[in-house]
Amino acid sequence: xxxxxxxxxxxxxxxxxxxxxxxxxxxxxxxxxxxxxxxxxxxxxxxxxxxxxxxxxxxxxxxxxxxxxxxxxxxxxxxxxxxxxxxxxxxxxxxxxxxxxxxxxxxxxxxxxxxxxxxxxxxxxxxxxxxxxxxxxxxxxxxxxxxxxxxxxxxxxxxxxxxxxxxxxxxxxxxxxxxxxxxxxxxxxxxxxxxxxxxxxxxxxxxxxxxxxxxxxxxxxxxxxxxxxxxxxxxxxxxxxxxxxxxxxxxxxxxxxxxxxxxxxxxxxxxxxxxxxxxxxxxxxxxxxxxxxxxxxxxx
Amino acid sequence: xxxxxxxxxxxxxxxxxxxxxxxxxxxxxxxxxxxxxxxxxxxxxxxxxxxxxxxxxxxxxxxxxxxxxxxxxxxxxxxxxxxxxxxxxxxxxxxxxxxxxxxxxxxxxxxxxxxxxxxxxxxxxxxxxxxxxxxxxxxxxxxxxxxxxxxxxxxxxxxxxxxxxxxxxxxxxxxxxxxxxxxxxxxxxxxxxxxxxxxxxxxxxxxxxxxxxxxxxxxxxxxxxxxxxxxxxxxxxxxxxxxxxxxxxxxxxxxxxxxxxxxxxxxxxxxxxxxxxxxxxxxxxxxxxxxxxxxxxxxxxxxxxxxxxxxxxxxxxxxxxxxxxxxxxxxxxxxxxxxxxxxxxxxxxxxx
Amino acid sequence: xxxxxxxxxxxxxxxxxxxxxxxxxxxxxxxxxxxxxxxxxxxxxxxxxxxxxxxxxxxxxxxxxxxxxxxxxxxxxxxxxxxxxxxxxxxxxxxxxxxxxxxxxxxxxxxxxxxxxxxxxxxxxxxxxxxxxxxxxxxxxxxxxxxxxxxxxxxxxxxxxxxxxxxxxxxxxxxxxxxxxxxxxxxxxxxxxxxxxxxxxxxxxxxxxxxxxxxxxxxxxxxxxxxxxxxxxxxxxxxxxxxxxxxxxxxxxxxxxxxxxxxxxxxxxxxxxxxxxxxxxxxxxxxxxxxxxxxxxxxxxxxxxxxxxxxxxxxxxx
Numbered sequence: 001x002x003x004x005x006x007x008x009x010x011x012x013x014x015x016x017x018x019x020x021x022x023x024x025x026x027x028x029x030x031x032x033x034x035x036x037x038x039x040x041x042x043x044x045x046x047x048x049x050x051x052x053x054x055x056x057x058x059x060x061x062x063x064x065x066x067x068x069x070x071x072x073x074x075x076x077x078x079x080x081x082x083x084x085x086x087x088x089x090x091x092x093x094x095x096x097x098x099x100x101x102x103x104x105x106x107x108x109x110x111x112x113x114x115x116x117x118x119x120x121x122x123x124x125x126x127x128x129x130x131x132x133x134x135x136x137x138x139x140x141x142x143x144x145x146x147x148x149x150x151x152x153x154x155x156x157x158x159x160x161x162x163x164x165x166x167x168x169x170x171x172x173x174x175x176x177x178x179x180x181x182x183x184x185x186x187x188x189x190x191x192x193x194x195x196x197x198x199x200x201x202x203x204x205x206x207x208x209x210x211x212x213x214x215x216x217x218x219x220x221x222x223x224x225x226x227x228x229x230x231x232x233x234x235x236x237x238x239x240x241x242x243x244x245x246x247x248x249x250x251x252x253x254x255x256x257x258x259x260x261x262x263x264x265x266x267x268x269x270x271x272x273x274x275x276x277x278x279x280x281x282x283x284x285x286x287x288x289x290x291x292x293x294x295x296x297x298x299x300x
Numbered sequence: 301x302x303x304x305x306x307x308x309x310x311x312x313x314x315x316x317x318x319x320x321x322x323x324x325x326x327x328x329x330x331x332x333x334x335x336x337x338x339x340x341x342x343x344x345x346x347x348x349x350x351x352x353x354x355x356x357x358x359x360x361x362x363x364x365x366x367x368x369x370x371x372x373x374x375x376x377x378x379x380x381x382x383x384x385x386x387x388x389x390x391x392x393x394x395x396x397x398x399x400x401x402x403x404x405x406x407x408x409x410x411x412x413x414x415x416x417x418x419x420x421x422x423x424x425x426x427x428x429x430x431x432x433x434x435x436x437x438x439x440x441x442x443x444x445x446x447x448x449x450x451x452x453x454x455x456x457x458x459x460x461x462x463x464x465x466x467x468x469x470x471x472x473x474x475x476x477x478x479x480x481x482x483x484x485x486x487x488x489x490x491x492x493x494x495x496x497x498x499x500x501x502x503x504x505x506x507x508x509x510x511x512x513x514x515x516x517x518x519x520x521x522x523x524x525x526x527x528x529x530x531x532x533x534x535x536x537x538x539x540x541x542x543x544x545x546x547x548x549x550x551x552x553x554x555x556x557x558x559x560x561x562x563x564x565x566x567x568x569x570x571x572x573x574x575x576x577x578x579x580x581x582x583x584x585x586x587x588x589x590x591x592x593x594x595x596x597x598x599x600x601x602x603x604x605x606x607x608x609x610x611x612x613x614x615x616x617x618x619x620x621x622x623x624x625x626x627x628x629x630x631x632x633x634x635x636x637x638x639x640x641x642x643x644x645x646x647x648x649x650x651x652x
Numbered sequence: 653x654x655x656x657x658x659x660x661x662x663x664x665x666x667x668x669x670x671x672x673x674x675x676x677x678x679x680x681x682x683x684x685x686x687x688x689x690x691x692x693x694x695x696x697x698x699x700x701x702x703x704x705x706x707x708x709x710x711x712x713x714x715x716x717x718x719x720x721x722x723x724x725x726x727x728x729x730x731x732x733x734x735x736x737x738x739x740x741x742x743x744x745x746x747x748x749x750x751x752x753x754x755x756x757x758x759x760x761x762x763x764x765x766x767x768x769x770x771x772x773x774x775x776x777x778x779x780x781x782x783x784x785x786x787x788x789x790x791x792x793x794x795x796x797x798x799x800x801x802x803x804x805x806x807x808x809x810x811x812x813x814x815x816x817x818x819x820x821x822x823x824x825x826x827x828x829x830x831x832x833x834x835x836x837x838x839x840x841x842x843x844x845x846x847x848x849x850x851x852x853x854x855x856x857x858x859x860x861x862x863x864x865x866x867x868x869x870x871x872x873x874x875x876x877x878x879x880x881x882x883x884x885x886x887x888x889x890x891x892x893x894x895x896x897x898x899x900x901x902x903x904x905x906x907x908x909x910x911x912x913x914x915x916x917x918x919x920x921x922x923x924x925x926x927x928x929x930x931x932x933x934x935x936x937x938x939x940x941x942x943x944x945x946x947x948x949x950x951x952x953x954x955x956x957x958x959x960x961x962x963x964x965x966x967x968x969x970x
Contacts, residue, residue: 147927147943150927259804403869407890452967
């Protein structure tokens with residue numbers, strides 16, 4: 001029988017070693033390949049830029065009445081026409097972008113701060129704190145969040161941006177807390193946490209040095225998906241007249257004005273509606289893309 | 301002389317995957333006589349399950365039956381319309397599957413799933429099928445059949461579920477029952493009971509049984525004839541007793557040797573077959589078993605052997621056969637007790 | 653199916669709902685009554701007439717007494733009297749409005765579930781076909797659209813564009829007269845309400861169906877000789893619905909929430925419209941009453957969803 005010319009081990013040397021890839025660069029690579037998410041990211045960057053610009057400049061004033069003929073249709077000088085008070089819709093749309101972005105990102109910042117803190121503490125230390133937190137979360141689970149937010153705004157009084165952000169965040173922090181708690185519970189059982197504890201690491205180091213970094217993936221996804229949710233929320237509230245108060249422009253209140261004027265000037269409702277729709281879609285695509293990129297096990 | 305109830309000729313089934321075409325079943329032919337118990341044995345991935353599924357055209361995507369004939373009472377199943385095949389399934393040819401836990405629908409009552417078989421083929425109406433379902437459960441020896449019939453699958457034990465599956469298969473008194481590893485997922489004691497049940501049913505009802513398994517012990521107790529498959533082909537076939545006593549194909553021989561024996565020398569290591577199952581997308585050249593065969597000769601690398609008569613009523617696809625291996629390669633003395641001796645076989649002498 | 657265990661479970665849940673409703677309305681009551689000022693601004697009354705009014709509503713009592721009266725009245729089913737519309741009892745008002753909202757909500761839910769399941773099943777059966785991709789894209793658009801946007805487009809199309817194009821012969825009126833009259837009146841709002849969720853249900857059904865189809869028991873069903881139709885409808889569908897039931901709870905809450913906006917657009921005299929209106933007009937008593945009704949509605953809806961679980965999946969029993 002012919003003898004083998006090379007030992008099996010030789011074959012392994014010929015295979016090039018795989019480059020070390022960290023979770024983040026791997027995820028980044030996958031995200032970049034997702035065209036839908038990439039387009040969405042660009043669009044959102046654009047909206048963000050518009051929002052910032054609107055702080056210092058809009059084509060026309062957003063609050064002076066009569067800048068354009070009331071109910072005026074789109075024209076050269078006013079590409080999106082005028083609303084029922086004669087305000088330039090394009091300018092108001094820009095300001096609305098600022099409102100939406102502020103509310104969307106603002107709520108998520110609060111939600112992240114509160115949710116992560118509560119979730120980490122409840123999940124790591126357990127005990128009575130955890131029981132209380134779980135109870136609160138379960139109670140609030142069954143109550144329509146919009147109604148709670150509306151009542152909060154109602155109780156607090158004025159519809160300033162801060163109030164709205166607070167009201168929305170109050171109803172939304174629970175989802176984040178539940179997520180973080182769940183992540184903490186599962187991560188703390190893993191060996192490297194035991195190793196850290198065995199080598200005498202303090203709880204603070206373990207929580208922030210080990211648990212939090214590992215839970216970051218789902219947290220980011222949740223936060224990204226939470227932004228359109230918050231924007232939608234604010235739009236609902238403003239639509240009902242119970243959110244951002246005039247004269248500050250909000251896409252939701254602009255849409256409400258549009259619906260009221262729908263028989264007279266159909267165009268008023270279109271701009272804010274489309275803006276909302278496309279922005280929300282972009283966030284959803286981006287969120288989906290992030291979720292797929294950060295979860296290596298999931299397949300389409 | 302009676303006619304075979306099932307004639308399979310050159311059956312071919314392929315899987316069209318992204319990595320290539322998998323030749324799951326590559327030219328399988330056999331006959332099944334009425335009331336006969338036929339065993340199809342082989343390791344995982346040898347194509348035995350696919351053969352069975354191909355008979356009823358139940359091959360899942362991305363697989364397809366690509367050639368051959370399956371003649372049931374003279375009619376080729378592979379040429380029938382979808383409706384005609386559906387008519388045969390569950391009525392003339394029934395199939396039961398490996399894991400009764402996942403093979404029964406969890407949200408439907410067990411009795412109903414048995415009734416369904418009858419209702420679908422209009423062999424009974426609602427009332428009589430309900431009664432018959434209870435009778436069938438009694439026939440498969442499930443105690444308290446009247447109340448069991450209303451239970452959901454998760455309320456039954458593993459053995460009872462498999463009996464229920466058998467009942468479902470026999471509901472319309474089929475001529476052929478195909479059993480795909482029916483005992484693999486069960487405890488050993490339950491296995492024995494199920495096999496006994498199938499044997500009794502075969503004798504009482506004269507239903508032909510095709511038993512697919514990788515477990516030679518199962519086959520020994522139940523089947524009169526066996527087919528040994530490897531890499532999508534039949535490598536040996538013949539009466540069970542004869543093959544067990546005198547296997548001619550080295551693969552069959554290795555399989556039989558690998559069975560742990562109660563009376564074996566304690567120092568003997570368990571024997572295995574060296575190597576890995578073949579890649580069905582790029583099968584080995586020549587005889588498909590040659591990379592793992594202790595008795596291969598040069599011809600085995602080049603030419604693919606066809607099934608040939610090696611004993612009365614026994615055929616094997618091998619250039620060498622065990623007869624020759626015993627005579628020329630000292631197969632009879634091949635016992636190796638060194639640790640990690642693998643198949644315990646010293647590589648045979650290579651000589652044309 | 654209606655076992656002793658189930659009845660006990662229902663009983664327990666109802667008690668829980670009662671407690672939650674009580675707790676929630678108490679919180680709102682106390683929260684509101686700590687607000688400075690009162691609802692009687694609109695009445696430019698002074699002096700004695702003002703005091704009489706306060707007394708009529710019991711607002712001149714200390715908070716604790718007010719709360720006791722409130723609790724006592726509520727346990728008798730009396731939610732008080734409207735502050736803005738004097739003499740109007742709240743309980744019959746909100747019950748009537750609840751039935752309206754429930755009607756619209758149920759039709760919307762029906763749309764959501766039926767359309768969602770059908771589209772999801774079709775997409776799964778024709779996986780990777782153009783139909784599948786079309787439905788997938790539409791579904792993302794679907795649940796990204798706020799329901800008032802959908803409503804606007806529908807109104808633009810049906811009420812305005814079609815009316816203009818057909819020279820006025822096709823009219824869609826946006827006013828609801830409170831009765832279950834012309835079908836046209838309820839379908840549009842129900843559709844606008846349900847469509848975003850239908851997309852979600854479709855996606856979920858599709859994913860679920862794709863998994864179910866690969867299960868062994870589907871192979872068994874086919875081996876029995878059942879027609880493909882029966883295999884899909886009787887065997888595959890029920891199992892695919894199990895994950896859908898899971899999201900039914902949040903879905904119902906979403907429909908209840910969305911209903912608030914839809915009712916305001918289409919002028920439907922339901923709880924949502926009352927809620928918005930009473931907040932704007934500072935009719936505190938009505939606000940409390942409406943919120944109480946909502947809490948009860950949500951509790952009952954969640955209970956029904958949990959019961960639906962047992963219907964679909966017999967492995968679940970309480």
